Amino acid sequence: MHRTWRRFSSYRAGVLAAAYVLLLVLVALATPFLPGPDPRQISNEVMQAPSFAHLLGTDELGRDVLSGILHGVEVSLTVGFAAALAATVIGVVIGATAGYYGGALDLLVMRIAEVFQVVPSFILAAVIVALSGPGLTRVVTVIALLAWPQVARLMRGEVMRIKGLEFVDAVRCLGVREPVILATEVIPNALAPVLAAGTLIVAQAILLEAALSFLGLSSADLVSWGRMLNSGQRFLYNAWWLSVFPGTAIFLTVLAFNLLGDAIGAALNPRAEA
Amino acid sequence: MRRSLLARFLLARLGWAIPVILAILIVNFLIIHIVPGDPIQALIGDFPAPPGYADQIRHEFGLDQPVLTQLGLYLLNLAKGQLGFSFANRQPVLGLILQRAQFTLILMLPALALAASLGIVMALAAAPRAGSLYDSGLTALSLVGFSLPIFWLGQLLVIMFAIKLHLLPAQGMFSLRTRLTGWPYVLDVLWHLILPMFAVTIYYVAIVARVARASVLDALSQDFVLTAKAKGLSRRRVLWRHVLPNALIPVVTVIGYNFGYSLTGAILVETVFAWPGLGNLFITSIGNRDYPVLQGIFLLTAIAVVIANVATDLVYASLDPRVRSTGLRHA
Numbered sequence: 102m103h104r105t106w107r108r109f110s111s112y113r114a115g116v117l118a119a120a121y122v123l124l125l126v127l128v129a130l131a132t133p134f135l136p137g138p139d140p141r142q143i144s145n146e147v148m149q150a151p152s153f154a155h156l157l158g159t160d161e162l163g164r165d166v167l168s169g170i171l172h173g174v175e176v177s178l179t180v181g182f183a184a185a186l187a188a189t190v191i192g193v194v195i196g197a198t199a200g201y202y203g204g205a206l207d208l209l210v211m212r213i214a215e216v217f218q219v220v221p222s223f224i225l226a227a228v229i230v231a232l233s234g235p236g237l238t239r240v241v242t243v244i245a246l247l248a249w250p251q252v253a254r255l256m257r258g259e260v261m262r263i264k265g266l267e268f269v270d271a272v273r274c275l276g277v278r279e280p281v282i283l284a285t286e287v288i289p290n291a292l293a294p295v296l297a298a299g300t301l302i303v304a305q306a307i308l309l310e311a312a313l314s315f316l317g318l319s320s321a322d323l324v325s326w327g328r329m330l331n332s333g334q335r336f337l338y339n340a341w342w343l344s345v346f347p348g349t350a351i352f353l354t355v356l357a358f359n360l361l362g363d364a365i366g367a368a369l370n371p372r373a374e375a
Numbered sequence: 376m377r378r379s380l381l382a383r384f385l386l387a388r389l390g391w392a393i394p395v396i397l398a399i400l401i402v403n404f405l406i407i408h409i410v411p412g413d414p415i416q417a418l419i420g421d422f423p424a425p426p427g428y429a430d431q432i433r434h435e436f437g438l439d440q441p442v443l444t445q446l447g448l449y450l451l452n453l454a455k456g457q458l459g460f461s462f463a464n465r466q467p468v469l470g471l472i473l474q475r476a477q478f479t480l481i482l483m484l485p486a487l488a489l490a491a492s493l494g495i496v497m498a499l500a501a502a503p504r505a506g507s508l509y510d511s512g513l514t515a516l517s518l519v520g521f522s523l524p525i526f527w528l529g530q531l532l533v534i535m536f537a538i539k540l541h542l543l544p545a546q547g548m549f550s551l552r553t554r555l556t557g558w559p560y561v562l563d564v565l566w567h568l569i570l571p572m573f574a575v576t577i578y579y580v581a582i583v584a585r586v587a588r589a590s591v592l593d594a595l596s597q598d599f600v601l602t603a604k605a606k607g608l609s610r611r612r613v614l615w616r617h618v619l620p621n622a623l624i625p626v627v628t629v630i631g632y633n634f635g636y637s638l639t640g641a642i643l644v645e646t647v648f649a650w651p652g653l654g655n656l657f658i659t660s661i662g663n664r665d666y667p668v669l670q671g672i673f674l675l676t677a678i679a680v681v682i683a684n685v686a687t688d689l690v691y692a693s694l695d696p697r698v699r700s701t702g703l704r705h706a
Contacts, residue, residue, distance in 0.1 A: 216398040219684065220677045221635035224642070224657075225402070228669045231661050232410045232417055308524060312643060315526050316658055330527060334647065337545070341534045348527035356522035363518075 108368040115364020118357040125354065129175045140169040140324045148340050158342035160332060166342060169324050170350050176325040177307045177354060180241055184306035187245035189299040192252025193288065199253070200260030201283045211257070214250035222247040226309060230318045237323070240313060244306045255298050259291035297366030304358035311351045326351045384692050388685045399677045403670055404449050410666075414438060421664030422462040432459075458674070459667030463660070468671040472653065476675070478548065479652030482568065483641040486575035491630055493576065494583025495623070499614055502591035513584055520581020525640050529574045529647030536570060543570050546649040571648040578640045582633055583626060590625040594618045624694050631687025635680035 110116055128135070138144075144163035151158045157166040199210040226243045233239055263269065264287055272286050273279075313319060314327025315334075326347040333344030407417040418432050433439065435457075437448040458468040501513040537545035549555070549563050594600065595618060603617045638653075645654025653672055660668040 212394070213398075216395050216402075219395055219635070219680055220399060220402070221639050221673075221680055223639045224673050224676055227657070227661070228673045229406060229409065231664075231669055232406060232666055304522065308522075311524055312526065315524075315643075316646065316661060318661065327524075330524075330530065334526075334530065337530060337533050338538055341538075344527065344530040344534070348524060348530065351524050351527065352522055355524070356519065359518060359522050 105368050109364055112364040112367060114360045115368075118360035118364065121353070121357045122361060125174050125178060125357075128171055129178045132172055132175045135168070135171050137168045137171070138165045140164055140172045141322070148336070150340075151342055157346045158340065160329075160340070160343055161336060166329070166346055169329055170326065170347055172324045173326045173329065173347070173350065176237070176323060177310065177351070180237065180244070180310040181303040181307040181358070183241045184244035184248065184310075185299050185302040187241065188248035188302050188306075189252050189295060191245060191249040193256050193292075193295060195249065196253030196256030197260045197283060197288050197291070200257035201264055201279075201287060203261075207257070210253065214253050217247060217250045223309060223312060227313060227316060227318060230313055235319045237320075240310055240319070241306075244309055248302045248305065251302065252295055252298055255294050256291060259294060260287055263287050263290050293369040294366065297362050297369060300358055300362035300365055304355045304362065307351065307358065308355050381689075381692060385685075385689060388688050392681050392685050395681050396678055399674065399681070400450060400453060401446070403674050404446055406670060406673075407449075417666045417670070418459060420462065420666040420668070424462050428460075453674075458671040461660075461665050461668050463663040463665045464668070468667050471656070471668065472671050472675055475651065475653050475656045477652075478650060479638070479641050479645065479654065481548075481564070482571055482645065482650055482652060483575065483637060485568070486572045486641070487579060487630060487637060489572070490576045490579035490583050491626065494580045495587050495619070495626060497580070497584050498587035498591045498622070499619065502588050502595060503610075503614070505592060510588075513588060517581040517585040520578060520584075523578065525574060525578045526643045526647050528577060529571065529644050532570050532574055533647065543567075545570075548651055567650075571644050571650050574644045574647075575637065575640050578644075579633075579637050582629060582636070586629040587622060587626050590622040591618060594621040597621070624691065627694065628687055628691050631683055631690065634683035634687075635676065638676055638680070 142164060144159070146155070146159050147161055147163040149155050149159040149163075155165050155167065157170065159165055160169075195210055195214075199207040226240075226247060229243050230239060260283075269282060269286055272282055277286075310319075310325070311327035311330070314323075314325045315330045317331055319325055319328055321328075329347035330344055330351075333340070333347065336343050407414045410417040415429055415433055415438060418436060419429060435448070435452060437445050440448075456469050458472075460466070461468050461471055464471050497513055501507075501510040504510050533545045536542045544550070544567050548567050549560065550567075555563050600613060600617055603613045608616075641652070642654035642657055644650070645652050646658045649655060653676070656668060657672055659665075660672075
């Protein structure tokens with residue numbers, strides 16, 4: 102544990118990214134108590150360029166952009182974490198079962214996973230959300246359904262490697278039943294790379310949610326960064342701040358989770374040099 | 376001998392592709408049924424359709440029959456090229472999509488070619504100096520490319536080069552004010568192509584550069600490179616004549632396997648630049664609730680991706696003889 106932490110902290114970019122993510126989590130938790138105007142509050146001060154009164158300007162309905170960005174953290178993080186968690190759980194269960202028991206089940210599962218990896222996932226997600234209607238739960242479900250194969254493949258490989266190790270045979274000799282061995286001995290030892298993959302899925306999910314909202318596939322009353330870019334698109338000529346700032350928020354957040362995922366992956370890999 | 380091996384390889388890959396395509400068709404069928412309410416809505420969309428059309432579709436797709444019969448009828452209709460009718464565009468979905476796909480390819484293919492050459496050149500420059508500032512710069516650049524929302528990148532380019540600097544057009548594929556023909560028309564389209572193409576290129580160069588760097592590094596460590604150096608060849612000659620051809624193979628595969636990724640990128644960029652391809656059709660169809668078009672775009676792009684995968688495997692196999700004998704992907 103100590104050594105893993107030391108290895109992790111040697112990735113300066115990873116530490117910086119972790120600090121930024123922590124800050125975002127705090128902002129998201131504090132959403133109801135954030136100072137400044139309500140981001141849905143319409144005012145007369147429409148399309149104001151950044152100033153002391155509105156640090157990042159206002160939009161076509163006089164809503165404060167900074168306030169919108171701060172409140173948007175909640176949506177992005179909720180979608181990112183929920184989708185990644187769901188995808189990871191599904192992927193771990195399916196991948197572990199397939200890898201441990203092998204045979205026809207393994208073949209079938211891996212075939213299904215392959216189909217999901219080949220299809221253009223963003224287009225599929227957009228079609229499903231367009232047909233079934235927007236809503237955070239739906240978006241999270243769709244992203245999780247599209248992302249689980251990444252985890253499942255990784256998990257399957259790890260489980261296949263670990264199940265052949267001696268300590269697993271030792272446990273089996275004690276008379277422990279197979280499902281219990283899988284759940285208590287094999288899966289916990291296979292989780293390290295999954296943690297890194299899960300963090301990268303957070304980044305993908307945030308990016309995907311932003312793209313869906315940008316296309317108008319989110320509830321209009323939800324404050325989200327992609328939604329802000331969607332209105333920014335209509336006012337590119339007269340209000341650059343409507344797209345520059347929300348986009349920066351998406352970019353930095355996705356970048357942070359990507360860096361974090363890479364750093365976690367490197368730190369948990371005992372074979373990598375520090 | 377060589378030809379028959381390649382043919383066997385092609386057969387093996389088709390054996391992979393056909394079930395995948397079938398699965399994609401089934402996914403599309405399932406989408407129709409997840410719509411809250413009547414599946415007929417997914418088949419027609421929300422645009423006003425003539426009376427009687429709903430009943431005709433209900434009959435054609437056997438919506439009052441058991442699910443398996445419905446699936447059979449659905450596949451049969453698709454096999455006949457019957458992807459539905461777009462009432463918003465007043466034409467059959469299949470023709471509409473194929474017509475718009477041309478414009479997407481006009482945007483995508485030059486961007487891919489540019490990204491591939493740029494990525495390889497960058498990797499050739501960076502890899503021999505692994506660990507240098509330039510090299511880490513390349514790694515950072517590809518991380519940035521992965522994290523950029525491409526539609527936002529498009530917006531930034533429009534703000535910078537079209538609106539602030541007045542250098543390039545912000546939207547569309549040709550000038551609306553004049554009716555050009557012949558070469559002036561082609562030049563006009565190229566002029567409009569620059570910004571959206573640049574956006575797709577940046578997005579794509581991130582992947583190519585990362586893979587190309589790794590494969591150049593790998594090729595550099597091979598014995599034949601040492602031999603070439605020992606012969607006294609110049610650094611440049613070693614890089615271009617010995618390292619490059621070997622480093623190209625993984626780059627070819629990464630471009631082919633990521634066809635879907637770049638297609639998605641092009642679609643998102645189109646919505647920013649009002650480029651009249653599939654992306655534009657996609658976003659107007661979302662607005663019109665023209666569901667058959669949305670499903671058609673998914674179906675055809677997914678099939679295109681599968682075909683691109685098989686084509687990539689074939690190119691790979693013809694470049695690398697080791698692959699043919701095993702018939703395995705990623706061998």
